[in-house]
Amino acid sequence: MTTARQALAVATARFGFSATPRLDAELLLAHALGIERSVLLLDLDRAVPAAFAALVERRAAHEPVAYITGSRGFWTLDLAVGPGALIPRADSETLIEAAIAHFADRPPTTILDLGTGPGTLLLTLLDIWPDVRGIGVDRSAAALGYARRNATIAGGRAMLVQGDWATAVAGRFDLVVANPPYIATGATLPPEVAGFEPAAALFAGPEGLDDYRRLAAMLRACVAPTGAVLLEIGFDQADAVGALLAEQGFATRLHHDLGGNPRVVLAVARGGA
C-alpha cells in the first residue's frame, strides 16, 4: 500500500516547476480523498486512492490546481472556478482591504463589479457587508456560469449580467470595483497561466492599458457623486492609470500589496468623498 506520505513526496518532486509543489500535492490528494487538507495532514499513513495518479498527471502537465479541484480560496470564501474563469489571486485581496478601509464608518449601499469573473470581488464584499446589494458584469458566459454557482453565498443580493463593462448596467453605485485584464498583449506568461486561463481575462493591448482607458471614460457615469472606485493595477501601471483617472476628474490614492507593489487605485470624484 502506498501511504499518503509516500505519494505526497513523489508528487512534490514532479511539481518542481511550481512555486508551491508540496501544497499543490496536498490539495490534490485531499481532493482525491474528498477531505479537507487539514484533515489529510492529521494522518499521513492513510491509503491513497487510485484517482490521485490522474490528478498528478494533470498537474504535471501544468494545469492549475484550482481547475483540477474546481475551487480556490479567496479571502474567507471558497469559490468554484474552472476553464473560462480567471482563478482568484491573493494580490486581489488588497482591493478588499482597501474597500473595508474606505468604508470603515459606513458600508456602501450598492456595489458594481466590472469584470466579475467567478464573482470574486463582488461576492467577497457582499459576504463582508450582509445588507449590501450588487451587480457583477462580465463579457464571458463561462465566467458568469461560475459566478452564478458562487452567488448562493450572497443569497439573492447579487445580480449577474453578461455585457461589455458598464454599458451593461444603468444607475450609479456607491462602490465600483474592477480588476480588468492588464497584461501587455504578447507578454510571456508561465505555462499554467498561458496554457489554461482565458486570454480575454489577461491581455489588454500593447501596454496592458486598453481596458483602463475604456473603463476610465465610463466610471464618472456609474459611480455615485460621493462614491468610490477601486481598480486593481499591474505593479508598474500606477502612473498611467492615475493619469487616465485624473483626466476624468478623479482624485486618486494607491494601496500596496504584501510585496510592497502599488496594486490598487482608489479614485473619488474631485470635490467628492
Ligand SMILES: C[S@@+](CC[C@H](N)C(=O)[O-])C[C@H]1O[C@@H](n2cnc3c(N)ncnc32)[C@H](O)[C@@H]1O
Ligand atoms: C482579470 S479578470 C478578473 C476576474 C475577477 N474580477 C477577479 O478579480 O479575480 C478580468 C475579467 O474581466 C472580464 N472582461 C474582459 N473584458 C471585458 C469587457 N469588455 N466587459 C466585461 N468584462 C470583461 C474577463 O472575462 C474576466 O473575467
